[in-house]
Amino acid sequence: MSGRPYVVLSACVSLDGYLDSAGGPRLVLSGPEDLDRVDEVRARSDAVLVGAGTVRADRPRLLVRSAQRRAARTAAGRPEAPLKVTVTTSGDLDPTSPFFTTGGEKVVVCATGALARARRRLGGLGTLVDGGAEPTMEGVARALDERGVARLLVEGGRAVHTQFLLGGLADELHLAIAPVFVGDCAAPRFTDDGSFPWQGAHRARLLDARPVGDIVLARYALSDRCEQQEVVS
Numbered sequence: 182m183s184g185r186p187y188v189v190l191s192a193c194v195s196l197d198g199y200l201d202s203a204g205g206p207r208l209v210l211s212g213p214e215d216l217d218r219v220d221e222v223r224a225r226s227d228a229v230l231v232g233a234g235t236v237r238a239d240r241p242r243l244l245v246r247s248a249q250r251r252a253a254r255t256a257a258g259r260p261e262a263p264l265k266v267t268v269t270t271s272g273d274l275d276p277t278s279p280f281f282t283t284g285g286e287k288v289v290v291c292a293t294g295a296l297a298r299a300r301r302r303l304g305g306l307g308t309l310v311d312g313g314a315e316p317t318m319e320g321v322a323r324a325l326d327e328r329g330v331a332r333l334l335v336e337g338g339r340a341v342h343t344q345f346l347l348g349g350l351a352d353e354l355h356l357a358i359a360p361v362f363v364g365d366c367a368a369p370r371f372t373d374d375g376s377f378p379w380q381g382a383h384r385a386r387l388l389d390a391r392p393v394g395d396i397v398l399a400r401y402a403l404s405d406r407c408e409q410q411e412v413v414s
């Protein structure tokens with residue numbers, strides 16, 4: 182697909198491949214150094230996307246934390262933080278979530294059937310986009326391209342990462358591996374099952390791997406578009 186943003190998928194997983202614990206309070210896998218690394222990647226993005234499940238479970242703010250990075254963005258004529266984007270088929274989104282109460286513009290891509298509910302719940306807190314009866318990540322990417330998003334950071338969760346990967350819509354993967362186990366198959370893994378493009382002899386290409394505090398960051402190229410991008414940290 183052409184006419185879509187450059188897409189970076191970012192996730193932090195446990196040593197046994199989980200994104201979170203099975204229940205209870207949110208499991209914090211990243212350390213301070215890794216959170217700062219993600220902040221830098223976020224600061225270079227035009228938009229950051231998470232699924233409605235992550236908005237509900239993690240209540241993320243998705244802002245740029247570093248004052249220096251915010252200042253660099255505004256000096257370049259950009260908003261302090263990237264556009265926030267989420268997707269929903271239910272419209273079940275909490276208007277008091279920090280996703281909606283902090284930062285600048287938000288876009289909510291809704292299944293047509295959820296538009297009325299989302300409008301009732303959110304009022305004017307975000308721009309609602311009709312994603313059709315069954316929104317696809319290809320459609321989401323196209324809608325963001327039409328809004329001028331050149332670089333999209335996808336921060337989860339499992340359902341959203343899975344769809345970008347299965348759809349061949351991701352250009353780079355940043356996988357941070359935290360030195361803990363979750364050990365509970367009821368917890369969310371990085372992806373759901375599926376026939377991913379990188380199987381057997383078709384392997385993703387490692388761009389680099391390095392320690393970030395006690396975490397290992399592995400960066401993979403998932404498309405040829407990666408070549409045209411400047412080397413990222």
Ligand SMILES: NC(=O)c1ccc[n+]([C@@H]2O[C@H](COP(=O)([O-])OP(=O)(O)OC[C@H]3O[C@@H](n4cnc5c(N)ncnc54)[C@H](OP(=O)(O)O)[C@@H]3O)[C@@H](O)[C@H]2O)c1
Pocket residue numbers: 191192193194199200201202207210231232233234235236238239268269270271272273290291292315316317318336337338339340341342344369
């Ligand atoms: N460790 C990490 O790096 C990291 C990062 C992010 C999240 N997480 C974890 O991941 C877990 C959440 O993952 P998840 O898979 O449950 O949630 P998710 O991928 O964040 O969101 C799934 C939800 O997004 C909406 N959605 C997904 N695909 C859609 C489509 N094609 N069209 C319209 N709406 C769509 C649906 O919302 P509705 O239900 O509203 O219809 C769906 O239930 C949490 O435990 C969170 O802590 C971890």
